[in-house]
Amino acid sequence: MFLGIAFLGVGLWAWSEKGVLSNISSITDLGGFDPVWLFLVVGGVMFILGFAGCIGALRENTFLLKFFSVFLGIIFFLELTAGVLAFVFKDWIKDQLNLFINSNIRAYRDDIDLQNLIDFTQEYWQCCGAFGPNDWDLNIYFNCTDANASRERCGVPFSCCTKDPAEDVINTQCGYDVRQKPELEQQATIHIKGCVPQFEKWLQDNLTIVAGVFIGIALLQIFGICLAQNLVSDIEAVRASW
Structure with a gap:
């Protein structure tokens, strides 16, 4: 009660x-x-x-x-x-989760609460996008089209970046231009696994709990x-x- x-x-x-x-x-x-x-x-x-x-x-x-x-x-x-x-x-649930994440990726900059939620999710599960960093092409600020004049073009949010334990201050620009690099170079800077497979992995690892x-x-x-x-x-x- x-x-x-x-x-x-x-x-x-x-x-x-x-x-x-x-x-x-x-x-x-x-x-x-x-x-x-x-x-x-x-x-x-x-x-x-x-x-x-x-x-x-x-x-x-x-x-x-x-x-x-x-x-x-x-x-x-x-x-x-x-x-x-x-x-x-x-x-079907996996597909709906994919749609849910991608629809919110599109609105990432539209609401500060939404932005914080996505950043927390990507940092906690060490992931980027629904199935990978290229999902951020859905966002008007991060897509790689020539018409995109944003400084964040072809980048990802800082929450996709791998953490350096020696850094006390978060580098919010660590994801700039990262998707213009080859995939092997991206791995040194950002998480390349998507949040859907990482969530599945978390469930498998914690299935007993x-x-x-x-x-x-x-x-x-x-x-x-x-x-x-x-x-x-x-x-x-x-x-x-x-």
Whole structure:
């Protein structure tokens, strides 16, 4: 219940403030859908579930306990369905991730929050573009066309550059003109792997942790359903003996 309140608080703050999350719909490019609503919906569902479970157990209210177990069961089923569909349509998801990254590459300079998000992603996964540095041709400031008068022409953002541990200050111009060089020379300056394959590699390397988290969540949900059903059975048994 407290976690639900936290999600609601974050969603309401993001909705009201003009800060990092206020324009998050422009970051994700989801056809006008603002992901702040996701925080509000998730927070609301978690609060309702927590409230029903706590009050149902404290007041021995079988209706609330049944509501809690059924609602939790529906959520568990939806999560299981989503996991199966994600495995079956993994190629489609990969294509959508590619489209998502490329669409945001086009708008890299249009929003500072979007710019920071892409830079963080490329630095964290040590990648550049969706499938490689040449994806930055999609951006009007970085493409290699003759009509492009930008100083960043045929370059990449600084977040694509390999880090020198001896440098204390980030060189924001390290990606200038780098894509005019042969690929072997590019490797000495920037990351040439795309973010989609790097994300896949991260999932494979951390498969045990990711699977453990999902299994742990599933077990907690099943445990909650079993406890609620057992409590309902005990309450009904006691009432039947009156």
